[in-house]
Amino acid sequence: MKSRHAFRWGRFSGGGARGTVGVCLILSASELFPRSGETPPRQPPAAAAPVTPDLGSVPRPVTSRAIENLYRLGEGLYSGGEPRGEAAFAELAALGVKTLVSVDGAAPDVETARRFGLRYVHLPLGYQGYPEAACLRLARAVIELPGPVFVHCHHGKHRGPAAAAIMAITRWGWTPDQAERWLQTAGTSTNYAGLYATVRRWRPPAPETMARVPGDFPEVARTPDLVQAMVDVDRAWEHLQAIAAAGYRPPSDQPDLVPAREAERLAERLAEARRFPEVAGAGADLTERFLRAEREARELARLLRGEPLPATEVLSRQFQVIGRSCTDCHRAFRDRAVR
Ligand code: HEC
Numbered sequence: 001m002k003s004r005h006a007f008r009w010g011r012f013s014g015g016g017a018r019g020t021v022g023v024c025l026i027l028s029a030s031e032l033f034p035r036s037g038e039t040p041p042r043q044p045p046a047a048a049a050p051v052t053p054d055l056g057s058v059p060r061p062v063t064s065r066a067i068e069n070l071y072r073l074g075e076g077l078y079s080g081g082e083p084r085g086e087a088a089f090a091e092l093a094a095l096g097v098k099t100l101v102s103v104d105g106a107a108p109d110v111e112t113a114r115r116f117g118l119r120y121v122h123l124p125l126g127y128q129g130y131p132e133a134a135c136l137r138l139a140r141a142v143i144e145l146p147g148p149v150f151v152h153c154h155h156g157k158h159r160g161p162a163a164a165a166i167m168a169i170t171r172w173g174w175t176p177d178q179a180e181r182w183l184q185t186a187g188t189s190t191n192y193a194g195l196y197a198t199v200r201r202w203r204p205p206a207p208e209t210m211a212r213v214p215g216d217f218p219e220v221a222r223t224p225d226l227v228q229a230m231v232d233v234d235r236a237w238e239h240l241q242a243i244a245a246a247g248y249r250p251p252s253d254q255p256d257l258v259p260a261r262e263a264e265r266l267a268e269r270l271a272e273a274r275r276f277p278e279v280a281g282a283g284a285d286l287t288e289r290f291l292r293a294e295r296e297a298r299e300l301a302r303l304l305r306g307e308p309l310p311a312t313e314v315l316s317r318q319f320q321v322i323g324r325s326c327t328d329c330h331r332a333f334r335d336r337a338v339r
Contacts, residue, residue: 057172059182066091069156069186071164074172076147079164079186081156082106089116098146101138103163104153105227107220121145121217124227125159127335129194135166135202140213142167154234161186162195169202176200194337229273236266237326240300240319248304248315260304266322267297286333293325 057074064070066088068081078097082104083089089109092100093116100118102108103125110120123137130138142149151167153160165179174182179199188195205213223231239262242251250257273279274290300318303310 057168057174059185062095064091067152067156071156071161071186073164073168073182076149077142077164077167077171078148078150079156079161080150080152081160082152082154083109083113083150086112086116089113089118092150093117095148095150097148097150099141099149101141101145101149101151101163102153103151103159104231105223106154106231110219119146120219122219122221123163123217124221124223125153125163127159127192127194127330129198129337130162130166135198136205136209136213137217138163138166139170139205140210140215141217142171143210144215145217157187158189158192158195161188162192162199165199166202169199170204173204191331191335192337194335197337224278225276226273226278229269229276232269233266233273236262236269237322240266244316244319247312248309260301263297263301263304267294267301270294270297282333286329289325289329289332293322293329296322296325 057077059071059073059079062070062072062078062080064080066085067083070078070080072078078092078095082102083092083100089112097118099121100108100113101121101123103123105124108120108122113120121141123134123141125134138151149167151160151164153163161183165174165182168174168182169179176199179202180196183196183199190196239254239257240259242254243249243257243259243262246252248259250259270290271294274287274294279286279290296318300315300322303315303318309315
């Protein structure tokens with residue numbers, strides 16, 4: 001049996017309501033630097049390791065054939081996109097990586113990782129900035145788990161680099177400017193103001209704080225239904241992108257993809273998402289947007305079933321309409337910083 005734990009941080013705040021979580025907070029100065037005259041804690045708790053300044057910890061791209069946006073942040077810490085297929089895991093193993101930390105919503109490929117001697121840890125995170133509890137888990141992971149550590153999200157541009165920054169700050173005492181420069185290097189979009197705020201605020205935790213952080217690291221975490229639906233929506237969308245690039249026909253490297261079926265699948269998953277209680281509870285605007293996106297996907301499916309196939313401009317107009325629905329809804333409900 002796989003170990004499955006339920007936790008997920010950085011949930012969307014629907015309908016303009018306030019989010020349920022705060023962003024990583026600066027620890028009070030007294031936690032970091034005990035005032036003179038006060039006795040410092042005698043015993044450093046097991047989970048804590050002192051910050052070891054690594055002046056050489058400058059992020060550098062690593063050439064890779066199998067992993068998007070692969071970077072080495074410093075000794076023993078890498079960031080990048082999701083490893084897919086054996087070649088990707090083989091590359092990580094060749095770099096000496098021992099632990100993979102996924103902050104993506106999709107369940108990681110634990111089996112392939114194991115075959116390459118790699119251990120997975122799944123700490124799924126959202127786009128709105130990371131709550132303190134999540135940052136503490138990342139901090140404890142990088143201090144405690146066998147390194148080198150590779151942290152990834154889906155494409156290695158936004159959530160993964162932010163998580164890697166939390167680790168670099170914890171490990172090497174990176175300044176807020178260093179952390180922000182790294183996000184810029186990784187290509188983290190400034191639409192994710194919460195991710196930038198998180199890395200600017202995070203400071204290495206005091207040993208006694210770190211000692212209270214749970215030390216169980218699940219291989220696969222349970223994610224909310226909406227996240228699972230979105231992971232599937234995203235898969236169908238990636239297939240449709242490949243289909244679009246192939247002139248709205250099955251791509252030559254994925255001949256089994258049936259264009260209309262992928263669009264139908266997208267519509268089905270969007271329809272399902274609309275019915276989740278968390279979506280219904282977030283207000284009419286979110287439900288309405290899901291309904292609209294679903295109809296747009298059904299329309300694309302209808303066009304793709306056409307014989308003969310409609311003109312490329314017609315298909316690509318519909319394709320773009322759907323793409324805009326994804327981005328607009330994310331901007332309104334997924335990406336805003338939670339304060
Ligand atoms: C009507 C709103 C809406 C539409 C339309 C929508 N999404 Fe989402 N999406 C969300 C929300 C809300 C979340 C955040 C869920 C959470 O973290 O709880 C999300 C999360 C995601 C995620 C992150 C999953 C993870 O790893 O955590 C991906 C990827 C995604 N959406 C892809 C897409 C794509 C691709 C489309 C269009 C084809 C799309 N979405 C359309 C609302 C929407």
